[in-house]
Amino acid sequence: MTLLHDNDTDSEKKACILATAERLFRDVGYLKTTVADIAKTLKMSPANIYRFFDSKKSIHEGVARRLMAEVEDAADAIAAKSNPPRERMHELLATVSIMNAERFVGDSKIHEMVAIAMEESWDVCDAHIQRIVTAIGTVIADGAKSGAFNVKDVELAAKCVCAGMLRFFHPQMIEQSAKKPGPSLDQMIDFIIAGLTLGTPDLSGGQR
Amino acid sequence: MTLLHDNDTDSEKKACILATAERLFRDVGYLKTTVADIAKTLKMSPANIYRFFDSKKSIHEGVARRLMAEVEDAADAIAAKSNPPRERMHELLATVSIMNAERFVGDSKIHEMVAIAMEESWDVCDAHIQRIVTAIGTVIADGAKSGAFNVKDVELAAKCVCAGMLRFFHPQMIEQSAKKPGPSLDQMIDFIIAGLTLGTPDLSGGQR
Structure with missing residues (x-):
């Protein structure tokens, strides 16, 4: 599983969020996947995700x-x-x-x-x-x-x-x-x- | 409104049922239209419709x-x-x-x-x-x-x-x-x- 590290750059973090989201959309489905699910998979807070993507x-x-x-x-x-x-x-x-x-x-x-x-x-x-x-x-x-x-x-x-x-x-x-x-x-x-x-x-x- | 007459041929009756069904599908929607609705519009019994179309x-x-x-x-x-x-x-x-x-x-x-x-x-x-x-x-x-x-x-x-x-x-x-x-x-x-x-x-x- 890909995890975020504190010293990752913002663009690395964004890429990591997108890769994780894509996997969840494919495995679980877009409608059933929440931002909280994405955050949990990445062991980060939803608020942290919203720093990069507003929705x-x-x-x-x-x-x-x-x-x-x-x-x-x-x-x-x-x-x-x-x-x-x-x-x-x-x-x-x-x-x-x-x-x-x-x-x-x-x-x-x-x-x-x-x-x-x-x-x-x-x-x-x-x-x-x-x-x-x-x-x-x-x-x-x-x-x-x-x-x-x-x-x-x-x-x-x-x-x-x-x-x-x-x-x-x-x-x-x-x-x-x-x-x-x-x-x-x-x-x-x-x-x-x-x-x-x-x-x-x-x-x-x-x-x- | 088109109505069926007793002396209509079977193929006239079928054409009339289809014309009425099409109108209801367009106006009301296919999923919301029942065979009973089609029958009612034509003032005939559902059983009579099923003589011509099995479903x-x-x-x-x-x-x-x-x-x-x-x-x-x-x-x-x-x-x-x-x-x-x-x-x-x-x-x-x-x-x-x-x-x-x-x-x-x-x-x-x-x-x-x-x-x-x-x-x-x-x-x-x-x-x-x-x-x-x-x-x-x-x-x-x-x-x-x-x-x-x-x-x-x-x-x-x-x-x-x-x-x-x-x-x-x-x-x-x-x-x-x-x-x-x-x-x-x-x-x-x-x-x-x-x-x-x-x-x-x-x-x-x-x-x-």
């Missing part, structure tokens, strides 16, 4: 942000690579889908944690989506420059890619689609990349 | 099937047209999205009705999705024949189109996305059609 909601947002940041960092790292844009796009989309499934899909307790984040902290989810769209846009921009993709409006194309991958990106859709017939992740990604390669009249500025 | 669940499925059939009929009618496949595909995808939004998105009572259908009667939803995929496949096959689309595996391409439109087809996604940034319906459809036009290596049988 259970902000702890929850902190947990969500931490998990989302892992996906964002991976997406950014792939976007910054120098391999061909089509290949890079494939890797980026597959990675986001797999990491989301690992982090945000599972039993009813994880489902509860994700549903509450989407209902009560949409701005946190939205900022995350924007980060992923930006990483996708970086690869599209590189592909547009090299001629691999035929796209004029990079931002719009990035939004279309993200929306087109919803079945494989959105936690609730991943869960709902898991046992349903449909394209595989690789087939879907190939289809999406084909859209970028030709470019649509609106995206590439041509006539319809 | 509230089968009434619910009947209501869902009726609403879905309207969308399927519209999709089939568009698929059977003879205008250019790209134009036809645009009309088909836009129509399904708009009809789904009209039927399955709205207040919490509609949300409840849809969520229960998806949880408890997935086979009904699945059959509906298959019908829409088939209509999309018809247009893709025509486009593949005419050269408008570069697709070898029509069924797989149809599944990719349907999955790619999830944000605009799935009731819960339509609702969740309504006020969120992202591509417009027309922009998304153009993007999806571009994927069909070029064809992906896997879909068209070429090299990656």
Whole structure:
């Protein structure tokens, strides 16, 4: 068990509170976990927790942000690579889908944690989506420059890619689609990349 | 108010029960509506209703099937047209999205009705999705024949189109996305059609 030490820095303490909260949310459930439970597990007082987080909601947002940041960092790292844009796009989309499934899909307790984040902290989810769209846009921009993709409006194309991958990106859709017939992740990604390669009249500025 | 008459045929009586049930589900909510309520509204006995539907669940499925059939009929009618496949595909995808939004998105009572259908009667939803995929496949096959689309595996391409439109087809996604940034319906459809036009290596049988 992780315990806090007096000489831990504030940011170490915050990270420790979030790690403990995440474990309780996953094991016990978000709704059933109280700030007192988190404090007790860490052998500290609730008042001490409130020094770092003003509510259970902000702890929850902190947990969500931490998990989302892992996906964002991976997406950014792939976007910054120098391999061909089509290949890079494939890797980026597959990675986001797999990491989301690992982090945000599972039993009813994880489902509860994700549903509450989407209902009560949409701005946190939205900022995350924007980060992923930006990483996708970086690869599209590189592909547009090299001629691999035929796209004029990079931002719009990035939004279309993200929306087109919803079945494989959105936690609730991943869960709902898991046992349903449909394209595989690789087939879907190939289809999406084909859209970028030709470019649509609106995206590439041509006539319809 | 619609009332049953003694000389109505069985299929007229069934249609009347479903229309009344749908209205009550929308106005009062699915969970709060009992078979007795439906019977009372129709001035008939619950036993008489059970002659046609063995449970509230089968009434619910009947209501869902009726609403879905309207969308399927519209999709089939568009698929059977003879205008250019790209134009036809645009009309088909836009129509399904708009009809789904009209039927399955709205207040919490509609949300409840849809969520229960998806949880408890997935086979009904699945059959509906298959019908829409088939209509999309018809247009893709025509486009593949005419050269408008570069697709070898029509069924797989149809599944990719349907999955790619999830944000605009799935009731819960339509609702969740309504006020969120992202591509417009027309922009998304153009993007999806571009994927069909070029064809992906896997879909068209070429090299990656």
